[in-house]
Amino acid sequence: MSDFIQTSPARSLQNAAQDHFIAAEAPWSGIVRKGQTIRIEDSFGQQAIDTLFYRADDFSERYSNQDTMRMQGAAYIGIGTKIMSNEGNVMLTMTADSCGRHDTSAGACSCESNTVRFGHGTKYLHACRDNFVLEVSKHGMGKRDIVPNINFFMNVPIKPNGEMTIVDGISAPGDYVELVAEMDVLCVISNCPQINNPCNGFDPTPIRVLIWGGEA
Amino acid sequence: MMHLRRSPEEIATNRARYEEHQKKGLEFAPKALPGPSVLPAPAIDAASVIHQETIPGGWYWSTKLQRGEAIRVDQAEGSSTVALVAWNAADTSERINLVDTAKVQWTTALGKGRVIFSDMGRVMFSMIEDSSGAHDCLMGGSTAASNAAKYPGEKTRNTRDNLILVAVKLGLDRRDIPGILNLFAPVRLAEAGGFGWQGKRSNSGDYAELRAEMDMLVGFSNCPHPLDPDPAYQPKPIVITRYKAAAPTKDDLCRTATAEAVRGFENNALMQA
Numbered sequence: 001m002s003d004f005i006q007t008s009p010a011r012s013l014q015n016a017a018q019d020h021f022i023a024a025e026a027p028w029s030g031i032v033r034k035g036q037t038i039r040i041e042d043s044f045g046q047q048a049i050d051t052l053f054y055r056a057d058d059f060s061e062r063y064s065n066q067d068t069m070r071m072q073g074a075a076y077i078g079i080g081t082k083i084m085s086n087e088g089n090v091m092l093t094m095t096a097d098s099c100g101r102h103d104t105s106a107g108a109c110s111c112e113s114n115t116v117r118f119g120h121g122t123k124y125l126h127a128c129r130d131n132f133v134l135e136v137s138k139h140g141m142g143k144r145d146i147v148p149n150i151n152f153f154m155n156v157p158i159k160p161n162g163e164m165t166i167v168d169g170i171s172a173p174g175d176y177v178e179l180v181a182e183m184d185v186l187c188v189i190s191n192c193p194q195i196n197n198p199c200n201g202f203d204p205t206p207i208r209v210l211i212w213g214g215e216a
Numbered sequence: 217m218m219h220l221r222r223s224p225e226e227i228a229t230n231r232a233r234y235e236e237h238q239k240k241g242l243e244f245a246p247k248a249l250p251g252p253s254v255l256p257a258p259a260i261d262a263a264s265v266i267h268q269e270t271i272p273g274g275w276y277w278s279t280k281l282q283r284g285e286a287i288r289v290d291q292a293e294g295s296s297t298v299a300l301v302a303w304n305a306a307d308t309s310e311r312i313n314l315v316d317t318a319k320v321q322w323t324t325a326l327g328k329g330r331v332i333f334s335d336m337g338r339v340m341f342s343m344i345e346d347s348s349g350a351h352d353c354l355m356g357g358s359t360a361a362s363n364a365a366k367y368p369g370e371k372t373r374n375t376r377d378n379l380i381l382v383a384v385k386l387g388l389d390r391r392d393i394p395g396i397l398n399l400f401a402p403v404r405l406a407e408a409g410g411f412g413w414q415g416k417r418s419n420s421g422d423y424a425e426l427r428a429e430m431d432m433l434v435g436f437s438n439c440p441h442p443l444d445p446d447p448a449y450q451p452k453p454i455v456i457t458r459y460k461a462a463a464p465t466k467d468d469l470c471r472t473a474t475a476e477a478v479r480g481f482e483n484n485a486l487m488q489a
Binding site for chain 1: 219221222226227230231233234237238242308309311313314315316318319320322323324325333335336337338354355356357359360361362376389390391392393394395396404405406407408409410411442476479480482483
C-alpha cells in the first residue's frame with residue numbers, strides 16, 4: 001500500500017465521508033450522492049475492480065458500456081470519460097486517473113464463462129458475477145439486472161483486427177481513479193477473484209474506496 | 217490491511233495455463249475458420265422456409281426461434297445495420313451476452329464459424345453463414361438523443377425505443393434489454409482505441425445466417441448504426457427468413473472450430489439432457 005495522495009486541497013483522509021476497505025475477492029455496494037466524489041484505489045496494484053452503477057432512485061436506469069463507448073468514441077475509460085446510463089444520461093464523470101488503463105469491453109468473470117474459457121474444471125471458483133448477484137440482491141435486484149460493467153485497472157487491448165486478450169495490468173500500488181457523481185448512484189463493486197487470467201496478476205488483493213462530499 | 221498473497225508457484229502454474237489457452241485461442245481458431253460466405257446468397261429450399269418477414273427501415277420485429285431453426289438476415293435493398301437481441305425462451309433472465317462472446321473467443325470480430333454466447337456460458341447462435349464479417353458487438357444502437365444530434369430537425373425512429381417496444385410486448389421491460397449485436401456494421405478499433413467505420417467491409421446484398429442452439433425470443437431493430445457515415449436517415453428494408461436448418465453433423469464447423477465453442481456446446485448439452 002502507498003500513502004494517501006491529495007488530489008484536491010480540501011480532500012484529506014480525515015474529511016472523507018466514507019472510507020471502506022474491501023477484502024480480496026469480496027463485493028461491496030454503497031450510495032454516492034450527486035456532487036460527491038468516489039475514489040477507487042488499487043491498494044496493492046494489478047487488481048481488477050469490476051464496477052456497476054445504478055440510478056439510486058430508479059434501478060432500471062443503469063450503467064451502459066455500449067453507450068459509454070459510443071459517447072467517448074473510444075473503447076477505454078480515462079480522465080473526462082462520461083459514464084453513461086442506458087437512458088443516455090451522464091451518471092458520473094471521471095476526474096482523476098493515476099493509471100491510464102481501464103476496460104469496459106470484457107465484462108465480468110462468471111463460473112459459467114470460466115467453464116467455456118478455461119475448461120469445466122474451473123466451474124467451482126468464486127467469480128465476479130456471483131459477487132454481483134449477491135450484492136444486487138441486497139437491493140431487490142437479480143441476475144437480469146447485471147449488465148456489462150467497467151473493469152477499473154484491467155488491461156484489455158483490442159487490435160484493429162478484433163483480437164482481444166486480457167494482459168497484465170499496469171497499475172502500481174496506490175493507483176486510483178476518482179469520479180464525481182452527476183446523479184445519486186448506487187455503486188456495486190466486485191473486487192475480482194479471477195485466478196485464471198492476469199487481470200490481477202493471478203493474485204487478488206484488497207482495495208479501498210473513499211467518498212467525499214461535494215465541497216471536498 | 218493484512219493480506220496473504222498467493223505463492224509464486226501457484227501464480228506461475230496459473231499463468232502457464234492462461235498462456236496456453238491464449239495461444240490456442242489466438243493462433244488455432246483463425247486457421248480453422250473459413251472466409252466469408254459466397255455472394256449472391258444461394259436460395260433457401262422453399263420446403264424448409266417457415267416464415268419470411270420484411271422489416272421496413274426504422275422499424276422493429278421479434279420472433280420465437282426453436283432450437284435447430286435458423287434465420288437468414290438479408291440486406292435486400294442496400295447496406296443497412298440490424299440490431300439483434302435474444303433471450304432464452306424458457307428463462308428470459310438468460311440472454312445474449314456480447315462481452316462474454318468476445319472475451320471467450322478472444323476476438324470482437326464475429327464471422328462465419330463463430331458462435332454467440334449467453335451470460336450462462338451456453339451457445340445461443342451459430343453463425344453458419346456470413347458474407348460480410350463486418351459486425352459490431354461494442355457500440356450498441358442509436359437512441360433518441362443520438363438521432364437528434366445526427367439528424368437534426370428530423371423525426372426518426374431509434375434502436376433503443378424499438379427494443380423497449382420489443383421487450384415490453386414480450387412481457388419483459390427495459391431492465392431486460394441486453395447489450396446489442398449490430399449485424400452489418402463494419403466497426404473496428406484503431407490502434408489508439410478510437411472507433412472507425414470501415415465501410416467497404418459491408419456490401420449491399422450481404423447476408424448472415426444464425427442457427428438457434430436453444431429455444432429463444434429474438435428481437436430486431438432496423439435503424440442506422442450510430443457511426444453510419446451516411447448523413448441522411450434512410451434505412452433500407454431488411455428481409456428475415458426463418459427456416460428449418462439442416463441438422464448439425466459431427467464435424468459441424470461452428471461446433472468444432474474452437475476449444476471454447478466445444479465447451480460451450482457441452483454446456484448446452486447439459487441443459488438439454
